[in-house]
Amino acid sequence: MNKQRSRRSASRREQGAAPVAGLPVNKNDEVLLDIIGMTHEGEGVGRVEGFTLFVQGALPGERVRARVLKTKKQYGYAKLLELVQASSDRIAPPCPIYDQCGGCQLQHMDYTAQLVWKRQLVVDNLQRIGKLEVAGAAGADAASASGAQGEGIRVLPTLGMDEPWRYRNKAQVPIGVTEGGLVGGFYARGSHRIIDMETCLIQHEDNDKVVAAVKSLGRELGITAYDEETGRGLLRHVVVKKAFRTGQMMLVLVTNGRDIPHLDAWLGSIREQLPAVVSICQNINTQRTNVIFGNDTRVLWGSEVIYDYIGEVQFAISARSFYQVNPVQTELLYGRTLEYAALTGKETVIDAYCGIGTISLFLAQHADQVYGVEIVPEAIEDARANAKLNGMNNVKFEVGASEDVIPAWKEQGITPDVIVVDPPRKGCDARLLETILLMQPERVVYVSCNPSTLARDLRVLEDGGYRTVEVTPVDMFPHTVHVESVAVLELK
Numbered sequence: 001m002n003k004q005r006s007r008r009s010a011s012r013r014e015q016g017a018a019p020v021a022g023l024p025v026n027k028n029d030e031v032l033l034d035i036i037g038m039t040h041e042g043e044g045v046g047r048v049e050g051f052t053l054f055v056q057g058a059l060p061g062e063r064v065r066a067r068v069l070k071t072k073k074q075y076g077y078a079k080l081l082e083l084v085q086a087s088s089d090r091i092a093p094p095c096p097i098y099d100q101c102g103g104c105q106l107q108h109m110d111y112t113a114q115l116v117w118k119r120q121l122v123v124d125n126l127q128r129i130g131k132l133e134v135a136g137a138a139g140a141d142a143a144s145a146s147g148a149q150g151e152g153i154r155v156l157p158t159l160g161m162d163e164p165w166r167y168r169n170k171a172q173v174p175i176g177v178t179e180g181g182l183v184g185g186f187y188a189r190g191s192h193r194i195i196d197m198e199t200c201l202i203q204h205e206d207n208d209k210v211v212a213a214v215k216s217l218g219r220e221l222g223i224t225a226y227d228e229e230t231g232r233g234l235l236r237h238v239v240v241k242k243a244f245r246t247g248q249m250m251l252v253l254v255t256n257g258r259d260i261p262h263l264d265a266w267l268g269s270i271r272e273q274l275p276a277v278v279s280i281c282q283n284i285n286t287q288r289t290n291v292i293f294g295n296d297t298r299v300l301w302g303s304e305v306i307y308d309y310i311g312e313v314q315f316a317i318s319a320r321s322f323y324q325v326n327p328v329q330t331e332l333l334y335g336r337t338l339e340y341a342a343l344t345g346k347e348t349v350i351d352a353y354c355g356i357g358t359i360s361l362f363l364a365q366h367a368d369q370v371y372g373v374e375i376v377p378e379a380i381e382d383a384r385a386n387a388k389l390n391g392m393n394n395v396k397f398e399v400g401a402s403e404d405v406i407p408a409w410k411e412q413g414i415t416p417d418v419i420v421v422d423p424p425r426k427g428c429d430a431r432l433l434e435t436i437l438l439m440q441p442e443r444v445v446y447v448s449c450n451p452s453t454l455a456r457d458l459r460v461l462e463d464g465g466y467r468t469v470e471v472t473p474v475d476m477f478p479h480t481v482h483v484e485s486v487a488v489l490e491l492k
Contacts, residue, residue: 024049042105089113102189115158118483130455164478171207243308250279340488347417357383403431427453437464
């Protein structure tokens, strides 16, 4: 999803490059800029006579020389040419292909500074989009604001990682072909050109090993790579999942068709070289689309699932299950969710976007009854299986849209003390927010992957009679621009 967004952004910048009259700069001008901020996509923000220029790779506090690439009426884009004065937060990116790859955006920024910036990103969205008051926000840093007294929402310092590398438990690697044969890596920033990669510093090392072995075996066996332009070729993506606690691994070959040449030789070599792999699956996707998975998945060898834990809760992970990609930070995220829910063992809880039941089961350890709802039927099947796996009988899962199912539960006499929401990037459905306001639980816990839609939805809930007490940003994706947050609201 992130790569698709960056490709769209790049294509927009390349369009409409005709000069705009009356601007202080034109395309190809070289300018000196003081960088005064950074966008949510990680671009430095500078101004020339009041005109805003976005500069990829520039950090706040820097003075840079840049070439104007494109102008619009109110803003433009420029390329960083020279650091005239570097920020003290600037570091050398450790990844050798960082400048080419679009996977990370902030490796050139000190990790402590990343955490401060991510907190500020949350604060800015709460104030600008939600029109919400943040305690100690005016000129306060993360540490002082966290202890601020008085009115306003407490926004705590971002919960970061002690070791912010090698944290991802899932790799989704597009496969292509060059003159040297099969390649696999990430898309170059703003394009569909694959940068071949042997190691990714935010992936678990074992994921790198599996991807490298699959590419090597594919070259030896003459496996063809899928070509987006022609729609021909076999191997589209290699997906690898690693269970951090159990060590089990799953390999999913996403193919453009069902038949895999030399399949027995390929499976035999993978099993021989990669003993941690306990499941090899094939997903068939013959559609001309950017979507990774097709609808048809089969097990080629081994188990249908691998098992992992979040805290004390065990989860079965299938080829297409959604499962948080940073298990270390997921425990922190869910721990804060549990803390904000303030459960005593007597409460009824509704989990409004429950997925495969990760948050629901985490909460069920401390609640009287938990009800989870999710619109994806396969996810609900996984959720029920995971509840059974853990012997949890105080959880009920139902398929459907939250805004339809929860009112039906209300008619059945189910009245939640706490409602937890963990929506996609687009935020909560407006009807779900109306439903929450109608049901009036004592507390709402909002888990968010998008500060802007979080701020928008908090405003709606505040206008409906709730007070946002506290927000904790959580760094689930170090070295990228993404930040998760957990907010707790109480009924006034």
